[in-house]
Amino acid sequence: MKQNYLLALLSAFILWLGWPPIPYSSLLLLVGFVPLLVAVENIIRGDYSKKGTKIFWTSFLTGFVWNTASIYWVFNSLNAVLPSWVSLLISLIPFGLAPLLMATVFRLYYELRKKQTIIISFLGLISLWIGYEYLHQTWDLAFPWMTLGNGFANFHQIIQWYSFTGVYGGTLWIWVVNILAFLFYWQYKQKVQAYSQKLILSLGIGLIVFPILISVVQYTTYEEPINPSEVVVVQPNIDPYQKFGSISPSEQLENLISLSKSVAKPNTEFFVWPETAISERGGINEEDFRQYPSYERIVNFLGDFRNGNVLSGIESYAIYQDKRTLTARPFGAGYVDSFNGSTLIDGSSILQYYHKSKLVPGVEQLPFGNFLAFMTPLFEHFGGTTGGYGKDTEPKVLYAQSGIGAAPTICYESIWGDYVAEYVQKGAQFIAVMTNDGWWKNTSGKDQHMAYAKIRAIENRRWVARSANTGISGFINQKGDIVQHTDWWVPAALTQEINLNDETTFYTKNGDIIVYFGLFGSLLSFLLLIISKYKK
Structure with missing residues (x-):
């Protein structure tokens, strides 16, 4: 088993090396699972007891090391406000949850191998993996950061076809090429030829080269519709851990306005400010916001810009007479x-x-x-609320008086391709990402988050205007190119003429079609397992 664990670690290393923010290494993902598949095959064909358990923990090792090495920054954000041992304990949830699901996929693959052909089993493996990724973006513990298709974010020139498939096209690509590479290697090593080596090699090369060629053609020939709009993004650089310490809300607002003015033009239409940029101690009552001095100050600032709009993150609250939402908490005679x-x-x-x-x-x-009500005290450590934040049930496009529609994507939401596509379906002509990545400090988390925004630009063919409190802020065009960006942890503002777009891509219209095939394949896999067990 020692050799198999080493192969599992080799897979983890290759997958980490191919993951953002390391530039132009993404093609390694196309062979990253080969050592793990070899280890699994060794166990299947070896003289081992409890093979299913061994496959589970071998694949878990790959997932855990790869996952932890890629999102280590989760620990940083926790460790800033909690004792190290508590931070480590909580970090094990995102570090270990996805690997547990990955390992479950491989365990089910092993069960298929015992009763089905290797080709059917591999189809089941791909389907179950896509099903796992879909589960991990839809349930209450959703964290789709490590969806395989995200791995090409820093090599966007080769994934222009995401405008048809979304990130699940990348997941499918990675798995099909990995399986072909494994079959070629395994047959060569064992000196057998159950399937034609020439056919496997030809398919493998074709499935690597053909999608890249299509993407390069798309990248070099795509022309943006000309519909210019001047947009400013602001990076105030407020330490999130000191937000109401050394600088007051009014001073923060003046800083935002000053930075905005420093690059603004008379025809600027949007000033995009970061997540929670507009705030007061205790939050802002949405019903009474027009009575706040901060609102009046913003309106006075916009007086110099005929078509100007401020699109900003805000910490707010709403008061109800009755408990109309699940997250509303008692507040005086009503709820908040x-x-x-x-x-x-x-x-x-x-x-x-x-x-x-x-x-x-x-x-x-x-x-x-x-079921987890006992964890509510943790919310207070992160600036959350003991009952959780209220939320909208669906995306909402915010419109300027001129009719321009903006997608007001807040932080974590920019990881969901299907959710951002809903903004565009509803009329968003560009995507605004308002975020605060300062919680993670100067780690690869901020770079990964910036890179993933490139995928949203490609999927929907929309410019992305990204305003991050401490960085990285910038502009991304409809092909996924970062046209401008700021440095990390400096106050800054950028202005850019972007092209608005009213056209919709195949992906925007149809969403994650590949998921449906994955879920159907997963269902068939479970049925095959149940039938096999019943026959036995």
């Missing part, structure tokens, strides 16, 4: 909901709000709240 939201201020009396829907498990919402 707190929000991590966004607002559009255009100088008129109209205010638009969107409340972040994809909330961070354990920080902004309590997963499986009825």
Whole structure:
């Protein structure tokens, strides 16, 4: 088994090396699972007891090392506010949960191998993996950061076809090529030829080269529709751990306005400010926001810009007479909901709000709240609420008076391709990402988050205007090129003429079609396992 564990570690190393933010190494993902597949095959064909258990823990080792090495920064954000041992304990949830699901996929693959052909088993493996990734973006513990298709974010020139498939196209590509590479290697090593080596090699080369060629052609020939709009993104660089310490909310607002003015042009239409940029101690009452000095100051600032709009993150709350939402908590004679939201201020009396829907498990919402109520005190350590934040049930496009629609994507939401596509379906002509990545400090987390925004640009053929409190802020065009970006941990502002787009891609219209095939294949795999067990 020692050799098999070493092969599992080799897979983990290759997968980590191919993962963002390391540039142009993504092609390693196309062979990253080969050592693990060899280890699994060794166990299947070897003289071992409890083979299923050994396959489970061997594949878990790959997933755990790869996952932890790629998202180590989760520990940093926790360790800043909690004791190290508590931070490590909580970190084991994101570090270990996805690997447990990965290992379960391989365990089911082994069960298929005992009763089905290797080809059917591999189809089951791919389907079950896609099913695992879909589960991990939809349940209460959702964390789709490590979806395989995200791995090509730093080599966007070769994934322009994501405008048809989304990230699951990347997941499918990685698995098909890995399986072909494994079959070729295994037959060569064992000196057998159950399947034609020439055919496997030809298919493998074709499935590597052909998608890349298609993407290069798309990348070099794509032309953006000309529909210019001047946009400013602001990076105030407020330490999130000292937000209400050394600098008051009014001083923070003046800083945002000063940075905005430093690069603004008379025709600037949008000023994009980061997550929770507009705030007060205790939050802002949405119903009364027009009475706040901060609102009046923003309107006065926009007076110099005829078509100007401020699109900003906001910490807000709403008061109800009755408990109309699950997250509303008693407040005086009524109830209150707190929000991590966004607002559009255009100088008129109209205010638009969107409340972040994809909330961070354990920080902004309590997963499986009825069962994990004992964890509610942890929310206070992260600036959350003991009942979790309120949220909108679906994306909401915020419109300027000129009719321009913006997707007000808040932080973590930019990881969901299907969710961002819903903004575009509803009329968003560009994507605004408002985030605060300062919690992670100067780690690869901020770089990965920036890189993933490139995928959203490609999927929907929309410019991305990214405003991050401490960085990295910037602009991404419709092909996924980072046109401008700031440095990390400096106050900055950028202005850019972007092209708005009203056209929709195949992916925007149809979403993650590959998931349906994956879920159907998963269902068939389970049926085959049940039938095999019944016959036995």
